[in-house]
Amino acid sequence: METSILSSILFATIVAGTPLIIVALGQLIAEKAGVLNLGAEGMMAMGAIAGFAVTLHSGNPWLGVLAGMFAGAAMSFIFAVVVLTLMGNQVASGLALSILGVGLSAFIGKPYESEILPTVGALRIPLLADLPIIGEAFFNQQALVYFSWALFAGMVWFLYRSRPGLVLRAIGESPSSAHSIGYPVIRIRYLATLFGGAMAGIGGAFLSVFYTPLWVEGMVSGRGWIAIALVVFATWRPFRVLVGAYLFGGVMVAQLFVQGSDLDISIPSQLLSALPYLATIIVLVIISRDRNTVRLNAPVSLGQPYRPEG
Amino acid sequence: MVKLERRPEASQLMSYASPLIAIALMLIGGLLLFTALGKDPIEGFKVFFINPISDSYGISELFLKATPLMLCAIGLAVGFRANVWNIGAEGQLIVGAVAASAVALYFYETESSQFLVLSLMVITGATGGMLWAAIPAFLKTRFDTNEILVSLMLVYVAQLLVSWLVHGPMMDPDGFNFPQSRLFEDSALLPILFEGTRLNLAFGFAVSALLVGYIFMFRSFAGFQMQVAGYAKDAARYAGFSAKRMIWIGMLSGGAMAGLAGMSEVAGPMGQITDHVSNNYGFAAIIVAFVARLNPVGIFFASLLMALLYLGGEQAQQYLALPSSISNVFQGMLLMFLLGSDVLINYRVRWKEAVA
Numbered sequence: 001m002e003t004s005i006l007s008s009i010l011f012a013t014i015v016a017g018t019p020l021i022i023v024a025l026g027q028l029i030a031e032k033a034g035v036l037n038l039g040a041e042g043m044m045a046m047g048a049i050a051g052f053a054v055t056l057h058s059g060n061p062w063l064g065v066l067a068g069m070f071a072g073a074a075m076s077f078i079f080a081v082v083v084l085t086l087m088g089n090q091v092a093s094g095l096a097l098s099i100l101g102v103g104l105s106a107f108i109g110k111p112y113e114s115e116i117l118p119t120v121g122a123l124r125i126p127l128l129a130d131l132p133i134i135g136e137a138f139f140n141q142q143a144l145v146y147f148s149w150a151l152f153a154g155m156v157w158f159l160y161r162s163r164p165g166l167v168l169r170a171i172g173e174s175p176s177s178a179h180s181i182g183y184p185v186i187r188i189r190y191l192a193t194l195f196g197g198a199m200a201g202i203g204g205a206f207l208s209v210f211y212t213p214l215w216v217e218g219m220v221s222g223r224g225w226i227a228i229a230l231v232v233f234a235t236w237r238p239f240r241v242l243v244g245a246y247l248f249g250g251v252m253v254a255q256l257f258v259q260g261s262d263l264d265i266s267i268p269s270q271l272l273s274a275l276p277y278l279a280t281i282i283v284l285v286i287i288s289r290d291r292n293t294v295r296l297n298a299p300v301s302l303g304q305p306y307r308p309e310g
Numbered sequence: 311m312v313k314l315e316r317r318p319e320a321s322q323l324m325s326y327a328s329p330l331i332a333i334a335l336m337l338i339g340g341l342l343l344f345t346a347l348g349k350d351p352i353e354g355f356k357v358f359f360i361n362p363i364s365d366s367y368g369i370s371e372l373f374l375k376a377t378p379l380m381l382c383a384i385g386l387a388v389g390f391r392a393n394v395w396n397i398g399a400e401g402q403l404i405v406g407a408v409a410a411s412a413v414a415l416y417f418y419e420t421e422s423s424q425f426l427v428l429s430l431m432v433i434t435g436a437t438g439g440m441l442w443a444a445i446p447a448f449l450k451t452r453f454d455t456n457e458i459l460v461s462l463m464l465v466y467v468a469q470l471l472v473s474w475l476v477h478g479p480m481m482d483p484d485g486f487n488f489p490q491s492r493l494f495e496d497s498a499l500l501p502i503l504f505e506g507t508r509l510n511l512a513f514g515f516a517v518s519a520l521l522v523g524y525i526f527m528f529r530s531f532a533g534f535q536m537q538v539a540g541y542a543k544d545a546a547r548y549a550g551f552s553a554k555r556m557i558w559i560g561m562l563s564g565g566a567m568a569g570l571a572g573m574s575e576v577a578g579p580m581g582q583i584t585d586h587v588s589n590n591y592g593f594a595a596i597i598v599a600f601v602a603r604l605n606p607v608g609i610f611f612a613s614l615l616m617a618l619l620y621l622g623g624e625q626a627q628q629y630l631a632l633p634s635s636i637s638n639v640f641q642g643m644l645l646m647f648l649l650g651s652d653v654l655i656n657y658r659v660r661w662k663e664a665v666a
Binding site: 038042078081082086087088089091092093095096097099100101102103104106107110217221222225226228229232268270271273274277278280281284285288289291294 | 395397445449453454455456458459460462463464466467470471473474477478593596597600632633635636637638639641642643645646649650651652653656657
């Protein structure tokens with residue numbers, strides 16, 4: 001009995017952490033290239049409604065994920081045009097993207113509010129799923145959970161073992177040097193931003209197609225912002241994003257287990273629901289307490305507009 | 311080929327023209343949106359932008375809706391001028407509303423004078439918003455914690471806080487378990503300015519706040535310091551201006567004004583507190599502040615425009631059967647277009663001959 005509870009807590013934590021991993025890793029790439037896109041919340045919302053609507057009409061959740069990906073990328077394209085081509089303020093433009101995405105998704109999603117999708121079955125990995133405790137939690141999961149791990153592995157390889165990854169990081173550190181040795185700074189920043197948007201869209205689609213699976217206005221409920229905070233918390237390192245996302249996933253599911261348990265404690269449910277947000281603030285304080293931690297790890301040109309002259 | 315060419319100096323003209331260009335683009339975007347939705351664009355335009363203000367009551371509603379926007383936006387603009395990014399006005403508004411409601415409910419059936427109750431509500435409302443804004447200010451000045459993320463996280467916490475209160479301690483005991491408080495007594499309601507409308511004294515607060523904001527920004531030394539810090543952080547530091555003090559001023563002014571806006575909602579059109587106390591005013595005010603170029607006069611007009619988008623959304627829901635969230639689409643478009651057309655301030659567009 002005890003082990004099955006442990007296993008299901010682990011299982012739920014991994015599920016809750018998955019969209020955060022996907023979104024935060026996408027943002028990590030954009031930020032490594034020097035682009036700070038605070039629009040993750042809006043891109044996720046658009047990914048969620050696009051994924052939901054397409055899954056509902058087509059009956060195929062994978063088309064839904066694809067649609068979510070395109071919706072997120074399309075949103076990030078708007079952002080990219082404003083900040084990369086038109087050199088708009090990245091902070092303000094990201095906020096605008098969040099407001100636009102949340103509003104547009106609510107607008108598009110209105111007719112879908114009473115709909116519900118069939119649950120998508122888990123993808124069971126033979127043998128591994130039979131391991132005690134961790135087997136069910138790790139290897140009898142939604143396919144996108146495995147995708148998040150693959151994404152993580154691919155990202156570590158890309159950033160630290162591949163030449164394009166090196167170029168990407170160079171652009172984030174010093175766009176003018178990268179430009180002077182002939183790299184197309186703006187084009188690569190476009191690609192990194194689009195990748196970030198595509199991942200945010202997939203993260204949103206995961207919520208509406210696999211996790212809930214329904215559409216409610218405001219259902220992203222701050223996960224986009226938490227993902228952005230995660231990148232800071234992780235000091236721009238993929239492995240820490242993974243750890244941090246599961247930490248947050250754990251906080252998110254903790255409330256469900258407390259509420260569902262027989263424990264006789266009278267904590268208002270709202271306080272439990274506030275825990276992920278409070279936890280975000282706490283980890284941000286911890287990580288920024290030592291001023292050098294963030295300063296030494298943040299891409300130097302993060303948030304700065306760049307325009308190659310001449 | 312189109313080419314952007316850097317201007318020798320920033321164009322004053324364009325910094326005023328760019329919001330107008332953005333508004334024009336938003337209107338064009340709106341026409342396209344109506345067409346895409348299969349609505350007659352002219353009819354949609356009329357319902358959205360003309361109908362809400364076609365009579366004097368409509369105009370009073372416009373000013374009523376603009377009031378919390380003016381309050382929030384002027385407070386935020388003070389901080390934004392020094393690059394202090396308080397994104398959590400929405401949460402500060404909610405906490406201000408909660409604090410003011412606590413006073414109103416405390417004096418329920420005590421026969422206290424309206425002046426006393428309302429004064430206390432104003433003070434607690436503004437203080438509540440300030441305290442909520444003090445959290446990111448403290449964490450920023452003490453630990454250098456990102457104020458954008460902290461103030462934003464606190465919006466969600468504030469929403470949960472008010473939800474808990476109206477489901478618990480503040481719930482109307484005779485209200486059939488609806489998540490809302492008692493209706494406030496007359497002594498806790500702001501006086502109406504014009505008979506037959508809902509426009510109340512809070513509009514007076516808003517105009518006063520704009521005046522005070524104007525004096526602070528353009529006639530005070532602290533306001534000048536914040537302006538310098540916004541343009542050139544290093545110059546401000548070199549001149550010995552305290553960055554921490556600016557963060558505190560920027561955050562607290564935003565919090566106080568948002569809290570006051572929350573107070574004027576519960577003591578105004580709502581007359582009670584519910585868990586839908588804010589209508590995204592805190593976020594819309596960010597757009598107002600930007601469209602207004604962080605200028606108090608601009609904030610007055612931009613708030614009216616934004617209020618019109620709110621009213622237009624309600625009309626669109628009623629007469630065009632469109633979700634009222636269409637307002638947010640317009641608002642988001644407006645800010646996006648503005649940030650895009652701001653490129654014209656520092657750059658000009660040149661037609662470049664294609665190189666053969």
